[in-house]
Amino acid sequence: MDTQTLSAGNTVEVVEGVHLTQLVAGDRMSIQHFHVEPGATVPEHSHEHEQLGYVYDGTLVFEVAGEEFVIGANESYAIPSEEPHAAVNRGDDPVRGLDVFAPARPDPDWAQ
Known part of the structure; x- marks a missing residue:
């Protein structure tokens, strides 16, 4: 079994103000x-x-296919494969959450 804490992960600022941390990847x-x-x-x-x-x-x-979706705390979402999408934090507080990807992204390009 693989384990990792958030604090032990390699956090990367992929664009200004957007920080991603790769946690664990399976098969x-x-x-x-x-x-x-x-x-x-x-x-x-x-x-x-x-x-x-x-x-x-x-x-x-x-923003997905010209439509806006507001996702707040304790809400989840699903974005299909190959679906163009963007996101913005219009609030006054940071947004924090988790994303699960299938198939696995063991070495995402942003982590380089």
Whole structure:
């Protein structure tokens, strides 16, 4: 069994105010932590991975196919594989949560 604490992970600021930490990766899925500062934006992107997420602090606004989805604390979401999406923290507090990816992303390009 692999284990890792958030504090032991390698946190990377992938764009200004967006911090990602790769946690553990198995054969079929992986999990990462995100921390998005107020006003920070995750630019539109897509990837082969299905992305399931959970916000436990703050509110994150996603844009998917021209539609906005407001995801607050204690809410989850699912983004299909190859679906272009972006996100922004329009609030005054950081947003924190977890993303699960399938297939696994053991070495995401942002972690380099």
